[in-house]
Amino acid sequence: MSKRRITRKAVVATGVAAVLLPLTAVATAQAAGTQHGAATHTRSAAAAPTASGTPDSALTRINDFYGAYIDAGSEEGGGKLATELRKFYLTKGLQKKLAKWEDKNHADGVLRAQSIPSKWSVTSDGSGAGHTWATVKLTWGGGVVTKIHVQADLATKKISDIK
Structure with missing residues (x-):
């Protein structure tokens, strides 16, 4: 295998791992019911407070x-x-x-x-x-x-x- 091909495969593998490993850690923590998993889940589900209105109302x-x-x-x-x-x-x-x-x-x-x-x-x-x-x-x-x-x-x- 050429050096260039190995480098490209390494970059792709690193990118996939960078995406999948945090997701796997969160899913594992949520399944285990740990604080980290619960906090991550709560933060993603909670919406930021908002206020809105119109002068016509x-x-x-x-x-x-x-x-x-x-x-x-x-x-x-x-x-x-x-x-x-x-x-x-x-x-x-x-x-x-x-x-x-x-x-x-x-x-x-x-x-x-x-x-x-x-x-x-x-x-x-x-x-x-x-x-x-x-x-x-x-x-x-x-x-x-x-x-x-x-x-x-x-x-x-x-x-x-x-x-």
């Missing part, structure tokens, strides 16, 4: 509002920003309604609480008759969860009711 606006409002409440001096967020995202009628609710209940009407949650999520409850509805799930310290029902106008994308 009332549901996106609800999510954006709650995210920004909770962030503002978490920051020292965030009261002014929270007020500006209310002016931008909420209808004037809802702002008046919340002011009455807050006077009566001595709590934040947007969150229906006196403190700031650690997490939130927004789930669509459907749309129709010019509105979209969503459930906002707030998670508090200790894992306590509350739900708020929010309505937004499809034409203006502004939040028009919170219950």
